[in-house]
Amino acid sequence: MNQLNNLNFSGGPGALPESVLLKVQQSILEVPEVGLSVLGISHRSDWFAAVVAELEGNIRKLLGLPDNYHVLFLQGGATQQFSMIPMTLLRGKTTPADYLHTGYWSGKALAEAEREGPVRVIWSGESGGFKDLPGDDELAYSPDAPYLHYISNETVEGLQFHRVLGRDDVPRVCDMSSDFLSQPCTAERYSLIYAHAQKNIGPAGVTVVLVRDELLEDAPTDLPGFLDYRSHIKAHSIFNTPPVFAIYVVLLITRWLLDEIGGLTRMAEINRRKADLLYSQLDNSDGFYRGRAKTKDRSLMNVTFNLADTDTEKRFLAEAQAAGFSGLAGHRSTGGVRASLYNGLTLAAAEQLVGFMEDFRRKQTR
Numbered sequence: 001m002n003q004l005n006n007l008n009f010s011g012g013p014g015a016l017p018e019s020v021l022l023k024v025q026q027s028i029l030e031v032p033e034v035g036l037s038v039l040g041i042s043h044r045s046d047w048f049a050a051v052v053a054e055l056e057g058n059i060r061k062l063l064g065l066p067d068n069y070h071v072l073f074l075q076g077g078a079t080q081q082f083s084m085i086p087m088t089l090l091r092g093k094t095t096p097a098d099y100l101h102t103g104y105w106s107g108k109a110l111a112e113a114e115r116e117g118p119v120r121v122i123w124s125g126e127s128g129g130f131k132d133l134p135g136d137d138e139l140a141y142s143p144d145a146p147y148l149h150y151i152s153n154e155t156v157e158g159l160q161f162h163r164v165l166g167r168d169d170v171p172r173v174c175d176m177s178s179d180f181l182s183q184p185c186t187a188e189r190y191s192l193i194y195a196h197a198q199k200n201i202g203p204a205g206v207t208v209v210l211v212r213d214e215l216l217e218d219a220p221t222d223l224p225g226f227l228d229y230r231s232h233i234k235a236h237s238i239f240n241t242p243p244v245f246a247i248y249v250v251l252l253i254t255r256w257l258l259d260e261i262g263g264l265t266r267m268a269e270i271n272r273r274k275a276d277l278l279y280s281q282l283d284n285s286d287g288f289y290r291g292r293a294k295t296k297d298r299s300l301m302n303v304t305f306n307l308a309d310t311d312t313e314k315r316f317l318a319e320a321q322a323a324g325f326s327g328l329a330g331h332r333s334t335g336g337v338r339a340s341l342y343n344g345l346t347l348a349a350a351e352q353l354v355g356f357m358e359d360f361r362r363k364q365t366r
Helices: 018-029 046-063 077-089 104-113 229-234 244-261 264-283 310-322 347-364
Strands: 069-074 097-101 119-124 148-151 172-175 192-196 207-212 302-306 337-340
Touching: 018 244, 046 069, 046 207, 046 244, 069 229, 077 104, 077 172, 077 192, 077 207, 097 104, 104 119, 104 148, 104 172, 207 229, 244 264, 264 302, 264 347, 310 337, 310 347
Parallel strands: 097 119, 097 148, 148 172, 172 192
Antiparallel strands: 069 207, 192 207, 302 337
Protein backbone atom coordinates (compact mmCIF):
# COMPACT_ATOMS: atom_id res chain seq x y z
CA MET A 1 0.00 0.00 0.00
CA ASN A 2 1.26 3.49 -0.85
CA GLN A 3 1.21 4.74 2.75
CA LEU A 4 3.75 5.87 5.32
CA ASN A 5 2.94 2.62 7.13
CA ASN A 6 0.11 0.15 7.54
CA LEU A 7 -3.37 1.60 7.79
CA ASN A 8 -4.14 2.16 11.46
CA PHE A 9 -7.67 1.14 12.53
CA SER A 10 -6.68 0.70 16.18
CA GLY A 11 -8.92 1.86 19.01
CA GLY A 12 -5.87 3.74 20.26
CA PRO A 13 -3.31 5.02 19.63
CA GLY A 14 -5.21 6.18 16.57
CA ALA A 15 -4.04 7.34 13.17
CA LEU A 16 -2.65 10.85 12.81
CA PRO A 17 -2.93 12.87 9.57
CA GLU A 18 0.01 12.44 7.24
CA SER A 19 0.66 16.18 6.96
CA VAL A 20 0.83 16.41 10.77
CA LEU A 21 3.20 13.45 10.97
CA LEU A 22 5.55 15.13 8.52
CA LYS A 23 5.57 18.32 10.62
CA VAL A 24 6.18 16.23 13.73
CA GLN A 25 9.09 14.50 11.99
CA GLN A 26 10.65 17.88 11.25
CA SER A 27 10.01 19.19 14.77
CA ILE A 28 11.80 16.23 16.35
CA LEU A 29 14.91 17.32 14.47
CA GLU A 30 14.29 21.04 14.78
CA VAL A 31 11.40 23.41 15.42
CA PRO A 32 12.20 26.06 12.78
CA GLU A 33 11.45 29.13 14.90
CA VAL A 34 13.56 27.83 17.82
CA GLY A 35 16.36 25.82 16.21
CA LEU A 36 16.02 22.99 18.72
CA SER A 37 14.28 19.63 18.78
CA VAL A 38 10.80 19.83 20.28
CA LEU A 39 11.98 17.11 22.66
CA GLY A 40 14.52 19.49 24.16
CA ILE A 41 12.64 22.79 24.41
CA SER A 42 11.93 24.06 27.91
CA HIS A 43 8.36 24.14 29.14
CA ARG A 44 9.25 27.52 30.66
CA SER A 45 10.22 28.99 27.29
CA ASP A 46 8.35 31.80 25.57
CA TRP A 47 7.86 29.44 22.62
CA PHE A 48 5.96 26.89 24.70
CA ALA A 49 3.85 29.58 26.37
CA ALA A 50 2.86 30.67 22.87
CA VAL A 51 2.03 27.04 21.94
CA VAL A 52 -0.33 26.73 24.91
CA ALA A 53 -1.95 30.10 24.15
CA GLU A 54 -2.48 29.27 20.48
CA LEU A 55 -3.81 25.80 21.23
CA GLU A 56 -6.30 27.20 23.74
CA GLY A 57 -7.42 29.75 21.16
CA ASN A 58 -7.79 27.12 18.44
CA ILE A 59 -9.97 24.92 20.65
CA ARG A 60 -12.11 27.91 21.58
CA LYS A 61 -12.52 28.76 17.89
CA LEU A 62 -13.33 25.20 16.83
CA LEU A 63 -15.98 24.78 19.53
CA GLY A 64 -17.21 28.36 19.88
CA LEU A 65 -16.32 28.10 23.55
CA PRO A 66 -17.58 30.95 25.79
CA ASP A 67 -15.20 33.06 27.87
CA ASN A 68 -16.38 31.58 31.18
CA TYR A 69 -14.62 28.29 30.40
CA HIS A 70 -11.03 27.37 31.13
CA VAL A 71 -9.07 25.19 28.68
CA LEU A 72 -6.57 23.00 30.49
CA PHE A 73 -3.91 20.59 29.25
CA LEU A 74 -3.40 18.01 31.99
CA GLN A 75 -1.81 14.59 32.50
CA GLY A 76 -3.05 11.24 33.74
CA GLY A 77 -5.47 10.52 30.91
CA ALA A 78 -9.21 10.08 31.35
CA THR A 79 -8.40 7.68 34.18
CA GLN A 80 -7.18 10.52 36.37
CA GLN A 81 -10.33 12.48 35.53
CA PHE A 82 -12.42 9.54 36.76
CA SER A 83 -11.07 10.40 40.23
CA MET A 84 -10.41 14.12 39.96
CA ILE A 85 -14.01 14.93 39.05
CA PRO A 86 -15.68 13.28 42.06
CA MET A 87 -12.90 14.54 44.36
CA THR A 88 -13.86 18.05 43.25
CA LEU A 89 -17.63 17.75 42.93
CA LEU A 90 -18.77 14.85 45.12
CA ARG A 91 -16.51 14.68 48.16
CA GLY A 92 -18.48 15.51 51.32
CA LYS A 93 -21.84 15.47 49.55
CA THR A 94 -24.84 13.45 50.77
CA THR A 95 -26.85 13.67 47.55
CA PRO A 96 -25.64 11.16 44.93
CA ALA A 97 -24.26 12.09 41.55
CA ASP A 98 -26.03 10.57 38.55
CA TYR A 99 -23.94 8.19 36.43
CA LEU A 100 -24.73 6.20 33.30
CA HIS A 101 -23.19 2.76 32.89
CA THR A 102 -23.07 2.29 29.14
CA GLY A 103 -19.93 0.22 28.62
CA TYR A 104 -16.42 -0.70 29.65
CA TRP A 105 -15.06 2.80 30.28
CA SER A 106 -18.10 4.22 32.04
CA GLY A 107 -17.80 1.25 34.40
CA LYS A 108 -14.25 2.34 35.22
CA ALA A 109 -15.41 5.90 35.90
CA LEU A 110 -18.24 4.66 38.10
CA ALA A 111 -15.96 2.60 40.33
CA GLU A 112 -13.68 5.57 40.98
CA ALA A 113 -16.57 7.92 41.77
CA GLU A 114 -17.91 5.50 44.39
CA ARG A 115 -14.66 5.95 46.33
CA GLU A 116 -15.42 9.63 46.87
CA GLY A 117 -19.14 9.83 47.60
CA PRO A 118 -22.66 8.59 46.85
CA VAL A 119 -23.46 7.60 43.29
CA ARG A 120 -26.75 6.67 41.65
CA VAL A 121 -26.63 4.60 38.46
CA ILE A 122 -29.63 5.92 36.55
CA TRP A 123 -29.24 3.41 33.72
CA SER A 124 -27.05 0.38 33.00
CA GLY A 125 -26.73 -1.62 29.82
CA GLU A 126 -24.78 -4.42 31.49
CA SER A 127 -27.63 -6.96 31.53
CA GLY A 128 -28.06 -6.52 27.78
CA GLY A 129 -24.38 -6.87 27.01
CA PHE A 130 -23.92 -3.15 26.31
CA LYS A 131 -25.42 -3.33 22.83
CA ASP A 132 -27.57 -0.22 23.01
CA LEU A 133 -28.05 3.09 24.79
CA PRO A 134 -31.05 4.42 26.71
CA GLY A 135 -33.78 6.56 25.22
CA ASP A 136 -34.89 9.74 26.95
CA ASP A 137 -37.93 7.94 28.39
CA GLU A 138 -35.62 5.52 30.23
CA LEU A 139 -33.70 8.20 32.10
CA ALA A 140 -34.97 9.76 35.33
CA TYR A 141 -32.52 12.51 36.23
CA SER A 142 -32.35 13.88 39.75
CA PRO A 143 -32.79 17.68 39.99
CA ASP A 144 -30.63 17.66 43.12
CA ALA A 145 -27.66 15.68 41.80
CA PRO A 146 -24.28 17.42 42.16
CA TYR A 147 -23.67 16.47 38.53
CA LEU A 148 -24.52 14.03 35.75
CA HIS A 149 -21.65 12.00 34.28
CA TYR A 150 -21.68 10.05 31.03
CA ILE A 151 -19.38 8.99 28.21
CA SER A 152 -20.33 10.27 24.78
CA ASN A 153 -18.71 7.41 22.86
CA GLU A 154 -17.90 3.94 24.18
CA THR A 155 -14.92 2.77 22.16
CA VAL A 156 -15.06 -0.88 23.23
CA GLU A 157 -18.71 -1.55 22.41
CA GLY A 158 -19.03 0.88 19.49
CA LEU A 159 -21.84 2.95 21.02
CA GLN A 160 -22.29 6.71 20.73
CA PHE A 161 -24.82 9.21 22.02
CA HIS A 162 -26.06 11.42 19.20
CA ARG A 163 -27.69 13.94 21.53
CA VAL A 164 -26.96 15.88 24.72
CA LEU A 165 -28.25 14.23 27.89
CA GLY A 166 -29.45 15.63 31.18
CA ARG A 167 -31.08 18.68 32.69
CA ASP A 168 -29.91 22.22 32.12
CA ASP A 169 -30.06 22.92 35.87
CA VAL A 170 -27.69 20.05 36.77
CA PRO A 171 -24.00 20.24 35.75
CA ARG A 172 -23.21 17.94 32.84
CA VAL A 173 -19.83 16.22 32.94
CA CYS A 174 -18.87 14.26 29.83
CA ASP A 175 -15.96 12.06 28.84
CA MET A 176 -15.45 12.82 25.14
CA SER A 177 -12.09 11.10 24.85
CA SER A 178 -12.91 9.22 21.67
CA ASP A 179 -15.05 11.75 19.76
CA PHE A 180 -13.68 15.12 20.88
CA LEU A 181 -13.17 17.46 17.89
CA SER A 182 -14.65 14.85 15.54
CA GLN A 183 -17.81 16.92 15.05
CA PRO A 184 -19.38 20.18 16.24
CA CYS A 185 -20.27 20.25 19.93
CA THR A 186 -22.54 22.55 21.93
CA ALA A 187 -19.83 22.86 24.56
CA GLU A 188 -21.67 25.58 26.46
CA ARG A 189 -24.28 23.00 27.54
CA TYR A 190 -21.64 21.13 29.56
CA SER A 191 -20.01 22.17 32.80
CA LEU A 192 -16.96 19.98 32.25
CA ILE A 193 -15.69 18.09 29.20
CA TYR A 194 -12.59 15.95 29.26
CA ALA A 195 -10.75 14.08 26.52
CA HIS A 196 -7.44 12.30 26.62
CA ALA A 197 -5.38 12.26 23.44
CA GLN A 198 -4.39 9.22 21.33
CA LYS A 199 -7.77 9.00 19.54
CA ASN A 200 -8.57 12.12 17.49
CA ILE A 201 -6.37 14.85 18.88
CA GLY A 202 -2.80 13.61 19.26
CA PRO A 203 -0.51 11.13 21.01
CA ALA A 204 -0.95 9.91 24.58
CA GLY A 205 0.35 12.14 27.36
CA VAL A 206 -2.06 15.07 27.40
CA THR A 207 -5.69 15.36 28.47
CA VAL A 208 -7.80 18.33 27.43
CA VAL A 209 -10.24 19.58 30.07
CA LEU A 210 -12.83 22.29 29.48
CA VAL A 211 -14.30 23.51 32.75
CA ARG A 212 -16.85 26.20 33.45
CA ASP A 213 -15.77 28.76 36.03
CA GLU A 214 -18.88 28.41 38.18
CA LEU A 215 -18.40 24.67 38.63
CA LEU A 216 -15.41 25.17 40.90
CA GLU A 217 -16.92 27.73 43.27
CA ASP A 218 -17.67 25.20 46.03
CA ALA A 219 -14.80 22.77 45.40
CA PRO A 220 -12.93 21.49 48.47
CA THR A 221 -10.00 23.60 49.58
CA ASP A 222 -7.86 20.71 50.83
CA LEU A 223 -7.23 18.91 47.52
CA PRO A 224 -3.62 18.08 46.57
CA GLY A 225 -2.29 20.79 44.28
CA PHE A 226 -1.81 18.46 41.35
CA LEU A 227 -5.43 17.23 41.65
CA ASP A 228 -6.98 20.68 41.96
CA TYR A 229 -8.21 22.25 38.72
CA ARG A 230 -7.63 25.70 40.22
CA SER A 231 -3.90 25.02 40.49
CA HIS A 232 -3.70 24.30 36.79
CA ILE A 233 -5.88 27.29 35.89
CA LYS A 234 -3.62 29.61 37.88
CA ALA A 235 -0.49 28.12 36.28
CA HIS A 236 -1.90 28.15 32.73
CA SER A 237 -1.46 24.36 32.46
CA ILE A 238 2.18 24.55 33.54
CA PHE A 239 1.74 23.67 37.23
CA ASN A 240 4.40 21.00 36.82
CA THR A 241 6.48 19.86 33.85
CA PRO A 242 3.90 19.27 31.12
CA PRO A 243 4.20 16.90 28.14
CA VAL A 244 5.58 19.50 25.74
CA PHE A 245 5.77 17.16 22.77
CA ALA A 246 2.21 15.82 23.12
CA ILE A 247 0.76 19.32 23.56
CA TYR A 248 2.64 20.54 20.48
CA VAL A 249 1.20 17.70 18.39
CA VAL A 250 -2.31 18.59 19.57
CA LEU A 251 -1.60 22.14 18.40
CA LEU A 252 -0.67 20.77 14.96
CA ILE A 253 -3.90 18.77 14.90
CA THR A 254 -6.00 21.87 15.62
CA ARG A 255 -4.17 23.77 12.88
CA TRP A 256 -4.93 20.90 10.52
CA LEU A 257 -8.61 20.94 11.48
CA LEU A 258 -8.84 24.68 10.95
CA ASP A 259 -6.62 25.17 7.92
CA GLU A 260 -6.76 21.91 5.95
CA ILE A 261 -10.10 20.38 6.90
CA GLY A 262 -12.02 23.62 7.31
CA GLY A 263 -13.58 23.13 10.73
CA LEU A 264 -15.61 20.58 12.64
CA THR A 265 -18.67 20.60 10.38
CA ARG A 266 -16.49 19.46 7.50
CA MET A 267 -14.68 16.95 9.74
CA ALA A 268 -18.04 15.49 10.78
CA GLU A 269 -19.05 15.08 7.13
CA ILE A 270 -15.88 13.12 6.39
CA ASN A 271 -16.30 10.97 9.49
CA ARG A 272 -19.92 10.24 8.59
CA ARG A 273 -18.91 9.10 5.11
CA LYS A 274 -16.30 6.73 6.54
CA ALA A 275 -18.78 5.23 8.99
CA ASP A 276 -21.51 4.92 6.35
CA LEU A 277 -19.13 2.90 4.17
CA LEU A 278 -18.43 0.40 6.93
CA TYR A 279 -22.01 0.09 8.17
CA SER A 280 -23.29 -0.33 4.63
CA GLN A 281 -20.90 -3.26 4.20
CA LEU A 282 -22.21 -4.81 7.42
CA ASP A 283 -25.87 -4.25 6.55
CA ASN A 284 -25.56 -5.61 3.02
CA SER A 285 -23.49 -8.70 3.78
CA ASP A 286 -26.48 -11.06 4.28
CA GLY A 287 -25.41 -11.64 7.88
CA PHE A 288 -21.80 -12.48 7.09
CA TYR A 289 -20.71 -9.43 9.09
CA ARG A 290 -22.83 -8.90 12.18
CA GLY A 291 -22.87 -5.47 13.77
CA ARG A 292 -22.60 -5.46 17.54
CA ALA A 293 -24.40 -2.20 18.37
CA LYS A 294 -28.06 -1.41 17.77
CA THR A 295 -28.47 0.70 14.64
CA LYS A 296 -29.73 3.84 16.40
CA ASP A 297 -26.72 3.93 18.75
CA ARG A 298 -23.91 3.05 16.36
CA SER A 299 -20.67 4.89 16.85
CA LEU A 300 -19.19 6.97 14.04
CA MET A 301 -15.78 6.42 15.60
CA ASN A 302 -15.69 2.68 16.37
CA VAL A 303 -17.44 0.13 14.15
CA THR A 304 -17.73 -3.15 16.06
CA PHE A 305 -18.83 -6.44 14.55
CA ASN A 306 -18.48 -10.20 14.56
CA LEU A 307 -18.29 -12.91 11.95
CA ALA A 308 -20.24 -16.16 12.01
CA ASP A 309 -17.75 -18.16 14.06
CA THR A 310 -14.44 -17.82 15.86
CA ASP A 311 -12.37 -19.57 13.17
CA THR A 312 -13.65 -17.29 10.40
CA GLU A 313 -13.06 -14.28 12.62
CA LYS A 314 -9.46 -15.32 13.30
CA ARG A 315 -8.89 -15.88 9.59
CA PHE A 316 -10.35 -12.47 8.78
CA LEU A 317 -8.08 -10.73 11.27
CA ALA A 318 -4.99 -12.60 10.12
CA GLU A 319 -5.60 -11.86 6.44
CA ALA A 320 -6.43 -8.24 7.19
CA GLN A 321 -3.19 -7.81 9.11
CA ALA A 322 -1.23 -9.40 6.26
CA ALA A 323 -2.93 -7.01 3.83
CA GLY A 324 -1.80 -3.98 5.83
CA PHE A 325 -4.88 -3.26 7.96
CA SER A 326 -3.61 -2.85 11.50
CA GLY A 327 -5.46 -2.81 14.82
CA LEU A 328 -8.73 -4.47 13.82
CA ALA A 329 -8.96 -6.93 16.71
CA GLY A 330 -11.71 -6.05 19.17
CA HIS A 331 -11.04 -5.06 22.76
CA ARG A 332 -9.86 -7.85 25.02
CA SER A 333 -13.10 -7.66 27.03
CA THR A 334 -15.36 -8.27 24.02
CA GLY A 335 -13.33 -9.86 21.23
CA GLY A 336 -14.68 -9.63 17.71
CA VAL A 337 -13.59 -6.96 15.26
CA ARG A 338 -13.36 -3.21 15.72
CA ALA A 339 -12.54 -0.66 13.02
CA SER A 340 -11.78 2.74 14.53
CA LEU A 341 -12.34 5.67 12.20
CA TYR A 342 -10.76 8.58 14.03
CA ASN A 343 -10.11 11.93 12.39
CA GLY A 344 -6.66 11.03 11.10
CA LEU A 345 -7.87 7.96 9.20
CA THR A 346 -8.57 8.93 5.61
CA LEU A 347 -11.69 8.21 3.58
CA ALA A 348 -9.47 6.30 1.15
CA ALA A 349 -8.35 4.01 3.99
CA ALA A 350 -11.97 3.24 4.87
CA GLU A 351 -12.68 2.50 1.21
CA GLN A 352 -9.74 0.10 1.09
CA LEU A 353 -10.97 -1.75 4.17
CA VAL A 354 -14.47 -2.08 2.73
CA GLY A 355 -12.96 -3.48 -0.47
CA PHE A 356 -11.00 -6.03 1.54
CA MET A 357 -14.12 -7.00 3.50
CA GLU A 358 -16.11 -7.53 0.32
CA ASP A 359 -13.36 -9.65 -1.22
CA PHE A 360 -13.02 -11.73 1.95
CA ARG A 361 -16.77 -12.33 2.12
CA ARG A 362 -16.94 -13.45 -1.50
CA LYS A 363 -14.08 -15.91 -1.02
CA GLN A 364 -15.76 -17.45 2.02
CA THR A 365 -19.21 -17.75 0.45
CA ARG A 366 -18.32 -19.26 -2.90
